[in-house]
Amino acid sequence: MLEEKNDNLSRHESETDGNIENNSVESTTTVTESIENNISKETTAFAAEENEIQPSENKIVENQNALDAISDTNAEESEDETLKERHDIPMQDYDTLSLEELVEELKNLVSNEKLVSAKDHIEEIKKSFLAKYNHLLEEKKEEFAAENQDPNEEFQYHSPLKSNFDKYYSIFRDAKNAHFKNLQTNLKTNLENRLAIVEELKELINPQANIKDTLKHFNDLRERWKNAGPIPKDKYNHVWNNFHFHVENFYDYLHLDREARDLDFKHNLEQKQKIVARVEELVNEADINKAFRELQDLHRIWKEDIGPVSREHRDEIWNKFSDLTKQMHDKREVLFENQRGTELENLAKKKDIIAQIEVLATEKVNAHSQWLAQIEKVEALRTAFFSSGKVPSDVNEETWSAFKTAVRNFNSFKNSFYKDIKKDQNDNLSKKTALVAKAKALQESTDFAATTPIMKQIQEEWKQIGHVPRKYSDKIWKEFKDACNHYFEKLKEQKSEENTEEVAAFDSKKAYLETLREFQLVGEHKADLDAIKLHIETWKNFGKVPFPRRHIEGKFNKILDALFEKLNLSKKDTEMMRFANRVDHLTESNDSRKLDNEKIFIMRKIEEVQNEIFQLENNIQFFTNTRNAKKENSIVLEVRKNIAIQKETLGVWKEKLKQLRNINIE
Known part of the structure; x- marks a missing residue:
């Protein structure tokens, strides 16, 4: 059975009876002139091969967009054969993801997916990430400018997210660069090899050559052609058409027998009918993008792997295939139109969000708590903006720019308020710095009775002082807290020691109380009064007892009351x-x-x-x-x-x- 034949057969093929006779071969001059005449009409022949038999002019106009879309994609995939190995990864709306989610998605694609399948997704992630990150960076710069008046202090901002993004994108970029560098080298070499094969194919038409040797050489050329590798996509259609043109001329020159040719036509027709039947199924496929990709593969098989069919079937089979292709193309266009409608709805949402932010950028508030509420509103609107989906590509930059401008205006309005309170914050910083110095001066004091009320007063004063500039806040608070903690830890240790002494005093008073119960007056007023005073003095010298055990003082006072009554002192005394x-x-x-x-x-x-x-x-x-x-x-x-x-x-x-x-x- 014949291989790799094209529908653009020459007039010689239709006129000959297909029998090869040693003495009936045309002269070299006649064949050569015929080939040269055909080559001079090569452009027309290429177009005829692509469409097999040209349909009516109106039909060409109607179907050309669909055919061009298929042809361009197949040329691109033929340039880089690894594209044929890719599998479909759902394209997310990356604008709706946060910076953290974008980095995680990039990591997954770089780590788990093939380069050719993930390439477009990674570039979309890069575009979304950098847009959001640069916007964040602008806000940080504005905040820095609002809070720092020192012109010598440079803005610095480090984001672990940006570092991770750069790491994973570098892995992707290095792999992509290596792939395309190797591809460009191979494309040039492969193109030269294919053009050389075409030149050799032209030289095969030689009546003086042995037919067996010529056929063997022809089959070798075809095998070399199959293995020659990808070529630049802008050369793809031209080189393929040129090759098939000379293959057909070689078949014409050989005067192949009609029976073998008709069998080949029949086989090719069956293969193309199978393709048409499959496309009829694809027209009803729910996943239009998936169906369109398979249609591209079927077009490539139709053109590159299946030869021509008989003239009586050419128009019918090609027109059917072309019409089905247009139907698929139209369904894809409807899908794009629906997506366009959704994008327009998203655009309206985003414009409304921008308008709300613009209003917030003009609402004047005069308190920090109120500004926190305003900032929270803007953050919610920012989240809604990123979650509202894609907008039409022709207004994407304009919409994004309007959003950035609205947020920037809000931040400038907010920063002007904080610039006004900057002086108050610096005054607060001076007050707190003085309290830190005072606390540090007292932190080693052992005069706890005098120092403790002062330290507590310092802490109360600290609470009454407002905010300080954010870059000093953590540092000054740590210094103040460390000084206070140091003092009160010492106080705690001292109280622990005192508690030990108080327990000892309680034990002594408890034992002394038993002795006092046995005490008896001698009957002499002065001596008894002195004795009672001595007991009181002794009791006092034992010291304080723990607070929960102060009931022992009541017991001591009851014994004293009884002794005073026996002394017959006046009520006043x-x-x-x-x-x-x-x-x-x-x-x-x-x-x-x-x-x-x-x-x-x-x-x-x-x-x-x-x-x-x-x-x-x-x-x-x-x-x-x-x-x-x-x-x-x-x-x-x-x-x-x-x-x-x-x-x-x-x-x-x-x-x-x-x-x-x-x-x-x-």
Whole structure:
């Protein structure tokens, strides 16, 4: 069966009977002239081969766009044979992905996919990533300019995301460069080899040569042609058509027998009918892009692998194939139109988002918290912008530029506010720096009673001071926190030691309390009073006890109360001795607040007693002014007695207040 034949058979083929006879071969001059005449019409022959038998002019116009689309793609894939090995990877709308997601997608493609399959996707990822990253970089520069007034300080910004992106893209770029460098070298060599084969093919037409040797040489040339490799896509159609043209002329020259030729025509027709049947199925395929790619492969097989068919079937089979191709092309155009409609909807959404950002860039707010709310709104709009999908390519740059301008205007408006409060932040920095210096100066102090209130006051002042410039915030806070922590850790250690002493004091007082219960008065007032005072002094010297165990002080006071009663002291003396013991405990605590509270309590008691005395004296006047009161009755006497008691109590409270006022706590 004949191989690699073309529909553009010459007139000689249709006229000859197909029998090869030794003495019926045309003269060299006649054949050569025929070939030269055909070569002079090569351009027409190429077009005829591509379309087999030209349909009507209107048909050509209607179908040409579809055929050109297929032809261009096949020429490109023939240039780089690795493109035939690629598989379809869904093309995402990378504009909707975040920087983190784009880097992860790039990593997956570089690590797991073939170069030819992922090439277009990686370039789309690069375009989306750099657009977003450069926009982010511009914002960071504007923030830096707003916060830093020092002209000598250079802007620096490092992003781990950008480093990872550069790493994975470099891997892709190096592989791509190596691939195309090797491809360009091979394309040039392969083109030279194929052109040389065509030249050799021309020289085969030699009536003086042995027919067996000529056929063997012809088959060798065809095998070399198959293995010659890819050539530049702009040369593809011309070189293929030229080769097939000379193959057909060689067949004409050989006068191949008609029976063998008809068998070849029949086989080729069956193969092309199978292709037409498959295209009819593809027209109804739901995945239009997948179907169109298979259609491209079928066109390549039709042109490169299957030879011509008989003239009676050429128009019919080609026109059917061409019409189906146009139907597929039209469906693809409808798909593109639908995508265009979606892109227009996305454009409207993005324009609305830009308009909202432009409004926010004019709303004046005067507080940091309000600006945080505005910034949050812009971030939400930014996310919505990137998530709203692709827009028509002819307005993509314009839309992106409008978005960047709107965001930049908002940031400039925001930064102008923070420039205005820059002075306040610098003042705050000076105040906090002074507090840091004060805290550091006190952090080694061991005078905990005096230093602790100061350190607490410093911390309160720190809380009242506002923000400082962001680049100093972490550093100054760490210095302040370290100084405070250092001091309060020392205070904690000191209190831990004090707690040990307080537990020892409790144990001593508990043992002494048992001894005191056995104490007996001797009956001599002065000696007994001195003994009681000695017990009080001894008790005081034991020191403070832990706060949860202060109940032992109450037990001690009960024993004292019993001893005072046995001494038969006056009520005032007894009360003052008890109060002196209480004052000793207050002064031991070194807590001025407790002493102040005690003074306030006593002053209130003095006021209450004075009011009581005033009321009682008013009552006496009522009774003594009565006409019938010849002498004081029992009620009056009781009131006078009560007044005397209250005045004595008043004297005790005043004495207590006097003692407190004479106490000075360092």
